Amino acid sequence: DIQMTQSPSSVSASVGDRVTITCRASQVISTWLGWYQQKPGKAPKLLIYAASSLQSGVPSRFSGSESETDFTLTISSLQPEDSATYYCQQANNFPLTFGGGTKVEIK
Amino acid sequence: QAQLQESGPGLLRPSETLSLTCTVSGASIMNYHWSWIRQSPGKGLEWIGYIYYSGSSDYNPSLKSRVTMSVDTSKSQFCLKMNSVTAADTAVYYCARAVAAGYWFFDLWGRGSLVTVSS
Numbered sequence: 107d108i109q110m111t112q113s114p115s116s117v118s119a120s121v122g123d124r125v126t127i128t129c130r131a132s133q134v135i136s137t138w139l140g141w142y143q144q145k146p147g148k149a150p151k152l153l154i155y156a157a158s159s160l161q162s163g164v165p166s167r168f169s170g171s172e173s174e175t176d177f178t179l180t181i182s183s184l185q186p187e188d189s190a191t192y193y194c195q196q197a198n199n200f201p202l203t204f205g206g207g208t209k210v211e212i213k
Numbered sequence: 214q215a216q217l218q219e220s221g222p223g224l225l226r227p228s229e230t231l232s233l234t235c236t237v238s239g240a241s242i243m244n245y246h247w248s249w250i251r252q253s254p255g256k257g258l259e260w261i262g263y264i265y266y267s268g269s270s271d272y273n274p275s276l277k278s279r280v281t282m283s284v285d286t287s288k289s290q291f292c293l294k295m296n297s298v299t300a301a302d303t304a305v306y307y308c309a310r311a312v313a314a315g316y317w318f319f320d321l322w323g324r325g326s327l328v329t330v331s332s
Contacts, residue, residue: 140318149307149322150258161320193258197317201273202248204258 108132108196112205120213125181127208129194137172138198141179143190144207150193154179186212215240217308217323225330231295233326235308240321242266242289246311248319249282249293253304263311264291298330 109132119125129139137157142150152161154170157177167182181188189212194205221233235247249261262272264282272280276295284291295302306326309319 138317142319149309149325150319151322152312152318152320155312155316155318155320195258195318200271201275202260202317204260206257 107201108135108199108203110194110196110203110205112192112194112208114208115206116209116211118211118213119184121184121186123184125184125188125210127179127192127194127210129177129179129205131175131177131196131198134175135196135198138196139170139172139177140195140197141168141170142193142195143188144193145190153192155197181210184210184212188212215310215321217310217321219306219308219323219326221326221328223327223329225298225328227299227330227332228297229330231293231298231302231306231328231330233293233306233308233328235291235293235323237289237291237310240310242284242286242291244314246314246317247284247291248309248311250307250309250319251304252307252325253301255301256304259304261293261295261306300330302328303330304328 111130139157141154144150157172158170191207191209216238218236243266246263248263264270281294308323310321312318312320
């Protein structure tokens with residue numbers, strides 16, 4: 107199975123800050139990487155697919171990038187409603203696997 | 214507006230069979246791949262497997278021996294069965310839709326169904 111390692115496990119930042127979350131794949135997955143946002147008691151919501159494509163309806167302050175096996179989710183200007191846990195997911199091989207999550211809190 | 218809704222028993226005894234149904238509304242069940250994903254505090258998000266509207270399927274090898282999925286296009290429903298459950302199967306179970314064939318990202322999710330396994 108492909109292991110997805112996210113860092114940091116949690117981050118606390120102020121409104122307006124730039125926040126970066128990293129996900130590393132245990133092997134090459136090309137651009138088959140997605141990012142999800144999950145709020146307490148809710149299902150995950152797709153933000154980014156294919157490493158850098160913004161899902162319809164998602165604010166443009168969210169962006170994704172890749173460099174070989176390292177992937178980054180950036181929130182350019184953190185908003186109060188961005189408080190959530192973020193997960194990466196590889197879609198290159200079965201079984202599909204997720205990262206352990208990064209909790210983003212607002213200071 | 215497309216929606217998914219999970220349904221099924223919330224409490225099981227060890228060794229029983231978990232049975233969940235996902236009802237698709239506001240969207241066609243045809244031409245999409247449908248998955249089950251679970252989330253537990255101990256193991257995070259875990260993909261269980263998928264079923265296509267035609268009935269073809271594939272499962273996570275870690276669960277393959279205990280899992281069966283089926284689809285009923287006439288009812289716009291697909292189902293998950295997992296036998297011989299243990300406490301380790303306690304989780305919130307989500308049904309979800311893959312964006313498109315070959316694009317294994319999930320753009321539509323149900324609200325989730327909490328399944329607790331306890332004696």
